[in-house]
Amino acid sequence: MIYLLFIGILILFFVSFFLFQKNILNPSVILCSVFLVSLFFTILNIKNWGITLHLNTTVIILETIIVFILGNSLVYLLPKQYKVFTEEENIEIEIPSFKIILIIDIILLVLLYKYFQEVYKLSLIGGNPGGYKLMLAYARNAKLNFYNVNRIFTYSIYLTKSISYVCFFIFSYINIFKKFNFKNIFLLSPIIIYCGFIILSTGRTDFIYLFVYMLVTFFILYQQKYNFDSRIIKKIIIYGVLTLIIFFVIFSLAGLFTGKTQSKSIYDMISLYAGSSIPALDVYLNSPKFSNNYFGENTLFLVYNILRKFGYDIPNLYAPYESDMIPIKDTYILSTN
Numbered sequence: 001m002i003y004l005l006f007i008g009i010l011i012l013f014f015v016s017f018f019l020f021q022k023n024i025l026n027p028s029v030i031l032c033s034v035f036l037v038s039l040f041f042t043i044l045n046i047k048n049w050g051i052t053l054h055l056n057t058t059v060i061i062l063e064t065i066i067v068f069i070l071g072n073s074l075v076y077l078l079p080k081q082y083k084v085f086t087e088e089e090n091i092e093i094e095i096p097s098f099k100i101i102l103i104i105d106i107i108l109l110v111l112l113y114k115y116f117q118e119v120y121k122l123s124l125i126g127g128n129p130g131g132y133k134l135m136l137a138y139a140r141n142a143k144l145n146f147y148n149v150n151r152i153f154t155y156s157i158y159l160t161k162s163i164s165y166v167c168f169f170i171f172s173y174i175n176i177f178k179k180f181n182f183k184n185i186f187l188l189s190p191i192i193i194y195c196g197f198i199i200l201s202t203g204r205t206d207f208i209y210l211f212v213y214m215l216v217t218f219f220i221l222y223q224q225k226y227n228f229d230s231r232i233i234k235k236i237i238i239y240g241v242l243t244l245i246i247f248f249v250i251f252s253l254a255g256l257f258t259g260k261t262q263s264k265s266i267y268d269m270i271s272l273y274a275g276s277s278i279p280a281l282d283v284y285l286n287s288p289k290f291s292n293n294y295f296g297e298n299t300l301f302l303v304y305n306i307l308r309k310f311g312y313d314i315p316n317l318y319a320p321y322e323s324d325m326i327p328i329k330d331t332y333i334l335s336t337n
Contacts, residue, residue, distance in 0.1 A: 001052075001053040001054065001055060001057075001058050002039065002042065002043060002046065002051065002053040002058075002278075003043070004058060005039065005053065005057075005058045005061060005062070005278075006036070006039045006040075006043065008058070008062050009032055009035045009036055009039065009061075009062070009065065010032075010036060012032050012062070012065050012066065012069065013029065013032035013033065013036060015069070016028035016029050016032055016069050016072070017029050019069070019073065020072070020076070022233060024219075024233050024236050024237065024240075025216065025219055025220060025223065025236075026072070027068075027072055028065075028068060028069045028072045031065060031068055032065060035061070035065065035278075037244075037274060038274055038275055038277055038278055039275070039278060040275070041270070041271045041274040041275025042275040042276070042278055042279060043275075044271065044275070045271050045275060049276075049279060051279050051282075053278070053279070053282050054282055054285070054286050056285060056286070057278070057281060057282040057285050057286070060285070061278070061281075093170055093173055093174060095170065095174060095184065095187075096167075096170070096187070098186055101167070101186055101187065101189060101190070102186075104163060104190060105189050105190065105193060108156075108159075108160050108163070108190060108193045108194075109193060111153070111156040111159070111160070112156075112160075112193055112196050112197060112200075114153060114156070115149065115153045115156055115157070115197060115200055116200055118149040118150055118153050119135065119136070119139050119149060119200045119201075119202070120132070120135055120139075121149075122139045122142045122143070122147060122148070122149055123135040123136070123137075123138040123139040123142065124138075125142045125147050126138035126139055126140070126141035126142030126143075126145070126147070127141060127142075136199070136200070136202050137202075139202050140202035140203075143202060146316045156197070157194075157197045157201065160190065160193060160194045160197050161194055161197075161206070163190045163194075164190045164191045164193075164194040164210070165213060167187045167188065167189075167190050167191065168187075168188065168191060168213070168214055168217065169217055170187055171184060171185075171187040171188060172214075172217055172218045172221050173221055176218075176221045176222055176225055177221070177225060191210070194210070195207075195210075198210070207247070207250065211243070211247045215240065215243055219236050219239075219240070222236070223236070248270045248274070249266070294314065294317065297317045301317040304317055305317075
């Protein structure tokens with residue numbers, strides 16, 4: 001059944017690719033691509049994981065993608081005007097000076113150091129006997145028990161994230177629409193600091209957000225320069241595959257710092273995160289369901305957090321984390337994304 005699903009999604013990929021004028025960044029094309037990558041790793045681990053996909057899971061996934069493509073098609077039915085971009089219409093972006101970025105980096109590094117201290121204190125709450133080797137693993141354990149760093153230091157992550165995103169856009173824009181200049185590489189320094197924040201946050205989901213933002217931003221600007229010419233698709237696919245490989249390596253190495261890749265090889269970790277979602281969906285759809293005490297407690301937990309601040313007697317609710325148990329000495333720490 002899993003091979004049937006792969007073939008079905010592959011057909012939908014080509015249908016959406018040609019239906020939407022060979023736009024490789026069309027949402028439907030991206031959706032099919034993500035499912036194909038996930039299924040690729042799932043197929044590689046069929047024997048290791050003992051996977052047996054049920055018919056209802058296959059039908060639900062295919063129906064969902066078809067409905068998504070139909071919704072996407074409505075946009076193309078609406079009246080619209082196509083605009084051809086010219087070099088004269090490009091926006092002139094002023095490049096921040098090296099001194100300004102240096103000052104920003106110094107401020108962000110100070111915030112990163114303070115955040116590091118807060119995470120270490122958090123790890124002590126989570127059971128860290130001392131030292132930095134397993135600091136992030138114990139800090140993650142504390143977070144799963146609803147402890148967290150001071151909110152002020154949480155805002156420092158948002159600040160660093162926003163600065164990193166803006167700097168990457170500026171860097172991409174000036175290097176795509178103007179001549180590449182290696183001197184502008186200093187614009188990427190806030191992103192390096194932001195990666196430090198992501199690692200200290202004990203999670204890796206923000207790496208995915210950062211990767212997707214950088215990839216989509218660069219490719220959209222690149223396509224805009226060539227007026228979305230289909231002849232540059234090959235370059236985009238090649239660059240996209242290379243970037244995906246680099247991302248998987250960075251994502252796995254980040255797991256070494258947070259204690260999530262201790263007992264698994266890099267290949268096993270990549271397979272787990274990239275290919276386990278569909279088998280997990282199959283298990284969920286074909287297993288007994290636990291009754292929820294609160295409506296949407298695994299999706300509306302942020303809403304319930306706000307209601308709790310207004311005095312409502314609502315327990316702390318978990319987000320739907322994927323998890324496995326990592327042995328550390330005589331205890332087990334719940335490791336999540």
